[in-house]
Amino acid sequence: MMPRTECFKKIAELRGDAVVVPTYSSMFSWRTISPSPLNYISVGAMGQASSHGLGFALGLPNHKVIVLDGDGSLLMNLSSLVTIANAAPKNLVHFVVENGCYEANGSHPIPGQDKVSFAGLARAAGYAQVFEFDGLNRFAAELPHVLTVAGPVFATLKVIADDEPKQDYGYMHSPERRREFKEGLRPILARQR
Amino acid sequence: MASNGVLRGSDIIAALKKAGVSHVAALPDITTSHGLLWPLSRDKELKLIRLCKEDEGISICAGLAHTEKRAVLLMQMTGFLDSVNSIRAIACEYNQPICMMIGLLGKEPDKKPTESKAFGVRIIEPICDVMGIEHMCLNSEDDVERVPDAIAHAYATSRPLAVLFGKVLEP
Numbered sequence: 001m002m003p004r005t006e007c008f009k010k011i012a013e014l015r016g017d018a019v020v021v022p023t024y025s026s027m028f029s030w031r032t033i034s035p036s037p038l039n040y041i042s043v044g045a046m047g048q049a050s051s052h053g054l055g056f057a058l059g060l061p062n063h064k065v066i067v068l069d070g071d072g073s074l075l076m077n078l079s080s081l082v083t084i085a086n087a088a089p090k091n092l093v094h095f096v097v098e099n100g101c102y103e104a105n106g107s108h109p110i111p112g113q114d115k116v117s118f119a120g121l122a123r124a125a126g127y128a129q130v131f132e133f134d135g136l137n138r139f140a141a142e143l144p145h146v147l148t149v150a151g152p153v154f155a156t157l158k159v160i161a162d163d164e165p166k167q168d169y170g171y172m173h174s175p176e177r178r179r180e181f182k183e184g185l186r187p188i189l190a191r192q193r
Numbered sequence: 194m195a196s197n198g199v200l201r202g203s204d205i206i207a208a209l210k211k212a213g214v215s216h217v218a219a220l221p222d223i224t225t226s227h228g229l230l231w232p233l234s235r236d237k238e239l240k241l242i243r244l245c246k247e248d249e250g251i252s253i254c255a256g257l258a259h260t261e262k263r264a265v266l267l268m269q270m271t272g273f274l275d276s277v278n279s280i281r282a283i284a285c286e287y288n289q290p291i292c293m294m295i296g297l298l299g300k301e302p303d304k305k306p307t308e309s310k311a312f313g314v315r316i317i318e319p320i321c322d323v324m325g326i327e328h329m330c331l332n333s334e335d336d337v338e339r340v341p342d343a344i345a346h347a348y349a350t351s352r353p354l355a356v357l358f359g360k361v362l363e364p
Contacts, residue, residue, distance in 0.1 A: 031334075040259070043252065044282030051249040055256015056215065058242070079245030087242055178287065182259065189261055 228362025
């Protein structure tokens with residue numbers, strides 16, 4: 001198991017100007033580690049981060065898009081694995097931050113905790129690249145490859161929550177965050193025109 | 194354009210192109226399958242994103258809208274009903290231009306949706322009303338001609354739109 005914040009610091013070091021779609025507990029932690037207008041946090045409904053990520057990846061085919069999904073969140077939109085694999089965006093990296101519980105809702109265990117293989121689900125769905133990490137050293141060593149290999153890429157990160165981020169839903173749903181994102185995206189869109 | 198009283202998928206496709214739509218996210222629906230979705234799947238200009246579940250399409254269309262790509266979500270009214278929470282949050286509360294095209298399985302062609310014997314059809318427009326979603330029901334070629342402006346308005350105002358099909362589409 002890896003400390004979540006350490007995983008996020010490694011991703012933050014290499015994200016560049018990638019669009020990042022973090023969700024729920026991952027978002028609350030990520031926002032302090034890698035604050036950026038290019039974090040899209042307004043996924044609206046639980047489970048929808050991966051599908052937003054697909055929309056961004058299809059709309060910005062020459063730009064890296066990273067999803068920081070939760071395991072409970074992915075279970076709520078599991079079919080998106082098949083949709084993403086079928087659409088096959090080469091620029092999408094889909095991380096699942098696997099802590100085995102619904103952290104934002106009382107830390108109840110997810111169904112299938114310690115049984116379900118998210119990497120196995122992604123592999124069966126047809127992702128081009130699938131990784132599973134439970135040690136920080138190997139994760140740090142392989143992350144540059146994970147972020148650059150042609151996707152769609154799926155990587156599950158087995159973590160423990162080593163922080164207690166403030167669950168600020170007002171921040172998550174704020175129209176100001178979406179305005180910031182729109183402004184942040186403007187130069188990227190200009191380059192793609 | 195089609196003759197009055199007939200809804201043709203070819204007219205819908207032309208209307209989507211006129212509206213600047215580049216992507217269609219879709220699940221099959223028997224009321225639009227033969228007339229619209231199969232022709233769409235063979236179209237060289239419109240990019241078809243096949244979905245497993247309709248609420249995925251709400252988010253995909255939102256992501257595309259942020260990247261200045263226009264998209265529509267094609268589905269049956271059952272998918273609309275299944276996606277209400279995502280529509281509530283992403284389309285309505287976040288004020289995003291999610292354009293939905295909805296087949297009404299079981300609707301009688303000579304009746305308004307609200308007069309249908311099918312409960313799942315009858316409730317669609319009232320749900321749109323209570324959620325503040327602009328909606329229109331297509332029954333003729335004249336109705337289809339209004340679609341490009343309706344989509345343009347949705348994007349200009351960043352508000353959702355529901356386009357209902359009043360009858361089974363022909364190619």
